[in-house]
Amino acid sequence: MNWAAFTSAEPDLAKAVEERFGAFTHHVLATLRKDGSPRTTGLEVRFLHGELWLGMMPDSLKARDLHRDPRFCLQANPGEGQSMGGGDVRISGHAREVTDSGTKAAYGEEVKPPEPFHLFRTELTEVVRTSVEDEKYLVLQVWKPGQPLRTIKRT
Template identity: 60%
Template sequence: MTLSWADFHAAEPEFADAVRARFGRFRHHVLATLRADGSPRLTGLEGDFRAGELWLGMMYGSRKARDLRRDPRFSLHANPGPGDDMAGGDVRVSGRAAEVTDPGALARYAAGAPEGSTPGRFHLFRAELTEAVRVHVEDPYIVFEVWHPGKRLRTVRRKDEDSTLHEDV
């Protein structure tokens, strides 16, 4: 089961807002795709949140686009930023990338690009989510929040010194 960003937000609005805010702290993030031989490929990407969707745009013919056309599974990890600043936690979303090929939809997307950065020929994928994860610190706990479509947000708090797990149900 996969859901659009809007569906994820409808299911878990506060969590979705926290995840999006973390992605919004930096422009560039890390996209994981699968190569033809099954090994992982990590590349930079600018995730774009527009019209209730998370969009993955990339250069025409890029290796990451070819990876996604062959196997749409992906994971997008938010840029952790410089130094120890992990404000907002460590965030990633995973799912399937649905390629957008309709010329009208591509033109509308390109028209919404910031001034001076209108793309020429490009690949565009809409993220269909299967998971969102956020890890952050609430002293004395490390907090793991995990969401999957059709399930409630799962929160686990762990104390490092005694490896005690406390799960919110």
Template identity: 60%
Template sequence: MTFTWADFVSAEPRFAETVQRRFEKHTHHVLGTLRKDGSPRLTGLEVTFRFGELWLGMMPNSRKAQDLLRDPRFAVHANPGAGGGMEDGDVRVGGRAVEVTDAGVLARFAETVAPPLPFHLFGVDLTEVVRTGLDGDELVVQVWRPGRPPRTVRRASDDSPPREEG
């Protein structure tokens, strides 16, 4: 079963809004893909939210596009900004990239985003959304996975064990 960004927004609207706002603070982020030999590849990427969905666009025949066409698993980490910028937390999404081949969708996307042509476009099938932030002296990690309620783990700066909420 596929879980799109719209599904995440429907399931967890406030969490999704926080994550999207964090990604929209900066244009460039870091994409993790898998090379042919299975080793990780990290590359820059622009993340775009349009039509209620999350999109990954890139030049055709780029290494990252080739990686995703061969093995669709990915993770995108939001740019932390200058000085780390943890006020909105640190976010990442992971899942499977879904190649967009529908000419109508590609044309609609190109009209609103005006990417350099030609371009390769992927939708996402989410498997995980994570936000890590600070609440006072505690590190707070929120994790959402499809079909499950979000998990929140809090870890104090002292030696006390982490505690889970929800």
């Protein structure tokens, strides 16, 4: 399921997630190394035209990881000294490299990344937002394709 479908299914959560990612430029991407261990790296993300895009430098380790195993987890930058303002947000899914030159060119004209670059379109498998409510509840919102939004409150 792409970003547009998620936005249609859960518009309020999607807006909160986009705002959280929009608060900072750099975020943390987790991929899987060849031996199966996790790798975390910094990354800029873009929400454009109903898609969540991941752009990367050519032949970067994270791009190699995604070519080998497309699973990823993306964590929004919490910011320095932030008390989870806007919540803690994570997106998991599969990243598929875009090889269509027209799509890459359109993205490149809009975003202006350094050339050359890898471009990945995402397919979402989970979106999680953790926030604090009334200074006493930890609230988890968990969305998965085909399932209703689950909200869990903990004291």
